[in-house]
Amino acid sequence: MTATAxxxxxxxxxxxxxxxALGSPALALALAALFWSGNFVAGRALRGxxxxxxxxxxxxxxxxxxxxxxxxxxxxxxxxALRREWRLxxxxxxxxxxxxxxxxxxxxxxxxxxSALLILSLVPxxxxxGSAVLGRERPSGRQIGGALISIAGACVLITRGDPVALLSxxxxxxxLWMLAAVAIWAAYxxxxxxxxxxxxxxxxxxxxxAAALLMMLPxxxxxxxxxxxxxxxxxxxxxxxxxxxxxxxxxxLLWFRGVSELxxxxxxxxxxxxxxxxxxxxxxLLGEAPTWAxxxxxxxxxxxxxxxxxxxxx
Numbered sequence: 001m002t003a004t005a006x007x008x009x010x011x012x013x014x015x016x017x018x019x020x021a022l023g024s025p026a027l028a029l030a031l032a033a034l035f036w037s038g039n040f041v042a043g044r045a046l047r048g049x050x051x052x053x054x055x056x057x058x059x060x061x062x063x064x065x066x067x068x069x070x071x072x073x074x075x076x077x078x079x080x081a082l083r084r085e086w087r088l089x090x091x092x093x094x095x096x097x098x099x100x101x102x103x104x105x106x107x108x109x110x111x112x113x114x115s116a117l118l119i120l121s122l123v124p125x126x127x128x129x130g131s132a133v134l135g136r137e138r139p140s141g142r143q144i145g146g147a148l149i150s151i152a153g154a155c156v157l158i159t160r161g162d163p164v165a166l167l168s169x170x171x172x173x174x175x176l177w178m179l180a181a182v183a184i185w186a187a188y189x190x191x192x193x194x195x196x197x198x199x200x201x202x203x204x205x206x207x208x209x210a211a212a213l214l215m216m217l218p219x220x221x222x223x224x225x226x227x228x229x230x231x232x233x234x235x236x237x238x239x240x241x242x243x244x245x246x247x248x249x250x251x252x253l254l255w256f257r258g259v260s261e262l263x264x265x266x267x268x269x270x271x272x273x274x275x276x277x278x279x280x281x282x283x284x285l286l287g288e289a290p291t292w293a294x295x296x297x298x299x300x301x302x303x304x305x306x307x308x309x310x311x312x313x314x
Contacts, residue, residue: 029258029259029262035246037274039247040282041278041285044108045286048109049236053216054223055243057216057217059101061213063244070202074200090211093211095191097212100184104178106177109173111178112282112288113278113282113288115178119178121271121274123185127190130186130190
């Protein structure tokens with residue numbers, strides 16, 4: 001083989017590897033986590049500019065317009081399942097689309113991106129506890145131990161590492177809103193397990209978004225006047241555009257692709273990248289420097305999750 005041929009072969013190998021990496025499900029899941037982390041940064045940046053209900057309504061209105069062409073045929077084919085499962089669709093829309101994201105934007109009014117994402121990391125623990133309360137799953141000793149470790153981490157986050165100061169200053173409203181969001185998402189996850197096989201995930205998502213938009217319309221119309229005045233700002237429009245396009249439509253499509261190839265268990269691990277991505281983006285874009293309490297809380301929360309999900313050696 002000549003030197004020129006060797007260089008060409010090496011170059012072709014690198015191109016092939018690059019294409020494989022760009023098309024990998026792992027990259028799709030990592031990008032979804034990155035885009036979702038950006039949603040928290042945008043929500044924090046928009047605090048005071050637009051109220052949470054209006055922001056969430058506009059986000060999903062634009063996202064549905066983007067998603068609809070891709071799922072239209074599948075939706076028509078799944079109409080019998082949609083009619084049969086209309087209660088499920090309403091429950092998914094009320095929890096995972098409407099309430100969850102409104103609570104997040106409420107939380108970001110008064111808490112940092114890093115704290116919000118670290119509290120969000122409690123979702124696997126909250127889902128485990130919810131499943132145990134409903135009698136669907138009996139937690140093992142390992143799972144109970146991991147849950148206690150993660151809860152201790154959440155306490156460090158909420159108290160900012162200073163329980164004494166908490167007694168005089170009270171809880172952060174933003175952290176409490178995030179805890180409520182975690183509970184809502186755990187409920188959404190448990191409801192989502194009831195999705196029948198003849199109702200594709202993308203169709204269930206589009207239908208639940210449509211249901212959530214209808215639910216959010218009355219509070220939007222009855223809310224404060226001038227709620228849409230913020231749309232005159234270019235920065236607000238760009239932020240909503242990012243949330244709708246990248247953090248909603250593209251992220252969910254990437255997530256569905258990754259889950260379909262790697263499975264829900266392996267895919268779920270990529271959610272743990274969000275505190276890392278979020279902390280980095282918040283530092284770069286908002287100047288939020290992580291504190292020692294956030295680092296200690298993150299270590300406990302993620303250690304608890306790893307303890308729960310670690311498989312014993314055979």
